[in-house]
Amino acid sequence: MANHPNDDLFESTKMSFGDHIEELRHVLFRSLWGLAIGFLIGLFIAKHVVIQIETPLTTALTTYYQEKARDELKERYSGKIPVEQLNLMLESNLAPDYVSVDPYGFIDNLRSRYPAQFASLHLKPHAFTADDFYSGMAHDWCAAIKKASAESADSTGKAIWKNLSQGQQKKLTAWAALSSLSAEQQQALVGLLNEVIDKPALHDSAAFADAPGANQDAKSDIKSIRKKLAAGADVNQTRRLNRLLISAAFDYYLKPPKILIVEMPTWKPTKSRVQALSVQEPFMIFIKAAFFSGLLIASPWIFIQIWSFVAAGLYPHEQRYVWTYLPFSLMLFLAGASLAFFFVFKPVLDFLFRFNKMMNIDPDPRIGEWLGFVLFMPIGFGVSFQLPLVMLFLERIGIFTVEAYLEKWRIAVLVIFVISMLLTPADPISMLLMAVPLTILYFSGVGLCNWMPRGRNPFGDPDQVYEP
Numbered sequence: 001m002a003n004h005p006n007d008d009l010f011e012s013t014k015m016s017f018g019d020h021i022e023e024l025r026h027v028l029f030r031s032l033w034g035l036a037i038g039f040l041i042g043l044f045i046a047k048h049v050v051i052q053i054e055t056p057l058t059t060a061l062t063t064y065y066q067e068k069a070r071d072e073l074k075e076r077y078s079g080k081i082p083v084e085q086l087n088l089m090l091e092s093n094l095a096p097d098y099v100s101v102d103p104y105g106f107i108d109n110l111r112s113r114y115p116a117q118f119a120s121l122h123l124k125p126h127a128f129t130a131d132d133f134y135s136g137m138a139h140d141w142c143a144a145i146k147k148a149s150a151e152s153a154d155s156t157g158k159a160i161w162k163n164l165s166q167g168q169q170k171k172l173t174a175w176a177a178l179s180s181l182s183a184e185q186q187q188a189l190v191g192l193l194n195e196v197i198d199k200p201a202l203h204d205s206a207a208f209a210d211a212p213g214a215n216q217d218a219k220s221d222i223k224s225i226r227k228k229l230a231a232g233a234d235v236n237q238t239r240r241l242n243r244l245l246i247s248a249a250f251d252y253y254l255k256p257p258k259i260l261i262v263e264m265p266t267w268k269p270t271k272s273r274v275q276a277l278s279v280q281e282p283f284m285i286f287i288k289a290a291f292f293s294g295l296l297i298a299s300p301w302i303f304i305q306i307w308s309f310v311a312a313g314l315y316p317h318e319q320r321y322v323w324t325y326l327p328f329s330l331m332l333f334l335a336g337a338s339l340a341f342f343f344v345f346k347p348v349l350d351f352l353f354r355f356n357k358m359m360n361i362d363p364d365p366r367i368g369e370w371l372g373f374v375l376f377m378p379i380g381f382g383v384s385f386q387l388p389l390v391m392l393f394l395e396r397i398g399i400f401t402v403e404a405y406l407e408k409w410r411i412a413v414l415v416i417f418v419i420s421m422l423l424t425p426a427d428p429i430s431m432l433l434m435a436v437p438l439t440i441l442y443f444s445g446v447g448l449c450n451w452m453p454r455g456r457n458p459f460g461d462p463d464q465v466y467e468p
Contacts, residue, residue, distance in 0.1 A: 027309040031302045038298030042290035049289045050367075053374050054274055056341075057365060060349035061272035062093075068357060069095035069270065088267070096265040103262050125260075126239040127194045130186050132247075132255050138186045139178060141253040146176040156249040159207040163199050168192050197242035198235070214248035274367045281368055288371060303330065329389055336385030336437075337378035344377065344433045351429040373425065380423035384438055391445035405446045413439055 042049075069089065073081045073096065088094055104125035110118040133141065148157025149169075164172065175181055175189060196202060203226075211222045225241045228234060247257045276282050295302075307326055356363050394400045405412070416438045417431070424430035 023309055027305045031298075031305045034298040034301040034305070035294060038294030038296075038301075039291055040294070041297055042293035042295075045293055046286050046290035049293050050285060053289070053371060054367070056345040056349065056374075057274055057370055058272055060346065060353060061274075061363065061365070062270050063350070064353045064356065064363065065095060065270045065272060066093075071357075072096075092267075093270055094267040095270045097268050098263045098265050100261045101264050102259055104260065124194070124239065125236055126197070126243050126257075127260070128190050128197070128243065128254075129260060130183075130190050132190075132257075133186070134253060134255060136180070137253040138189055139175065139181045141250060142172050142176040142181075142189065144250070144253070146173055154205075154207050156207045156212060156246075159202060159205040160196060160246070162205075163196050163202050164192070168195070193246075197239050197246065199242070200229070200233070200238050203229075203238070203241045203245055208245045208249070211245060212249050213251050214244070218244055218248055274365055274370060276367050281366075285367055285371055292375060300330070325389055325392075329386060332385040332389065333382035336381035336383070339385075339433075339437065340378040340381040341374075344381070344430055345374075347433065348425065348427060348430045351427055352425075377424065377430070381434060384419065384423060384434065385441065387438060387441045388445035388448050391442070392448050395449040402446060402449050405442075405449070409442070412442055416442065 066089065070081065070086075073085060085096070104123055107118070107121055107123050108125075111121060130138075145157045145160055148155050149161040151158060161169065161172075171188070171192065175185060178185075181189065202208065211219050214222060222241060222244055225237050225244075228237055229241065243257050247254045276285075303326065307323075353363060391400070391405065395402065395405070417435045420431045420435035420438065424434055
């Protein structure tokens with residue numbers, strides 16, 4: 001019998017179903033070993049990976065707090081920050097944080113703790129300030145005291161007048177004759193009033209015996225202070241009692257008494273830290289960073305194993321396409337991931353933090369949420385950057401043609417923007433930063449379909465171009 005040539009050119013490439021299962025088992029086993037080795041390597045570099053992942057966020061947070069500090073200083077200094085403070089902020093990366101301090105309590109604490117150094121430091125508590133007068137009422141109070149001085153009956157105003165020296169009475173008379181008081185005159189009036197409250201005779205006068213005008217809480221404090229003073233003289237308690245009595249009797253002119261608070265700046269570094277909200281979260285972040293680092297390290301080996309399994313079921317001319325396009329696919333994936341990590345995070349974070357500033361809400365990001373954000377976006381960019389290869393594949397197997405790509409480009413751009421919206425966070429900046437490169441890659445894919453050489457027909461006609 002004559003031997004006829006085998007017409008099946010791909011006999012050597014055929015594999016049984018059992019052979020495929022066995023090959024799949026070997027591929028998965030080798031891939032898992034590669035991933036395990038990559039994970040072990042990732043454990044050694046996980047700390048540095050987490051630091052690199054935190055860097056875009058901490059940089060954006062530092063910028064946010066620096067800009068916020070400048071805006072607050074501009075508002076405090078009516079648009080012009082003193083050059084000394086500005087230089088300190090720029091050169092030392094510091095920002096002011098204003099705290100309210102009770103100066104009397106602070107000085108008392110220093111004197112009690114360090115008597116040798118601060119025994120001579122004195123500051124009278126319970127003093128009146130210019131802010132204790134309601135707006136425009138300092139002059140009216142002077143007029144009320146001057147009018148009370150001419151009355152025959154005892155009154156709180158006349159009791160104050162009696163406790164003024166002749167020089168103080170002349171000043172008060174002059175101020176009462178004016179239409180209003182200047183800032184300097186009002187400050188002098190406050191000084192006069194603070195000299196009056198040093199005198200025990202004021203609270204001992206009959207006019208203040210029943211604490212006229214005082215509410216129930218104030219009367220309780222006044223009664224308690226009087227008991228202390230009955231047991232022995234106390235300058236500070238005398239001042240406090242007189243201030244309470246005067247503020248209550250002249251509540252139409254004077255605000256309720258309160259502790260004097262002074263704002264003091266404390267300069268703090270603007271470096272911000274990412275927070276963990278549970279004890280075990282840093283450990284889980286470390287393990288995740290090690291796993292994804294190991295996956296990235298082992299990805300070339302895993303890709304090779306997967307493509308070797310796929311190639312085992314392909315014809316020889318198709319296997320050639322696999323090894324040609326695989327490096328190109330990896331390059332596009334890394335390009336998309338690098339674009340997201342090095343160029344997209346900063347504008348996206350700046351955009352989002354602008355809303356924090358506008359709504360006056362300080363961000364306090366959690367490292368677990370940020371890690372998911374960091375991993376999701378680069379993967380989304382990397383996968384989407386496979387668009388030219390997908391277009392080439394669909395064109396080569398005959399589903400689409402170059403003419404169809406060009407005819408339907410408007411629909412394609414719309415789909416690109418919709419997919420970009422789904423693969424990115426809820427902000428327009430990241431969507432545009434993905435959609436615009438993808439649009440460019442779409443037209444690059446059209447060019448790739450035109451310019452990429454086609455394979456030759458494996459059935460023997462060297463002039464016929466093969467289309468799978």
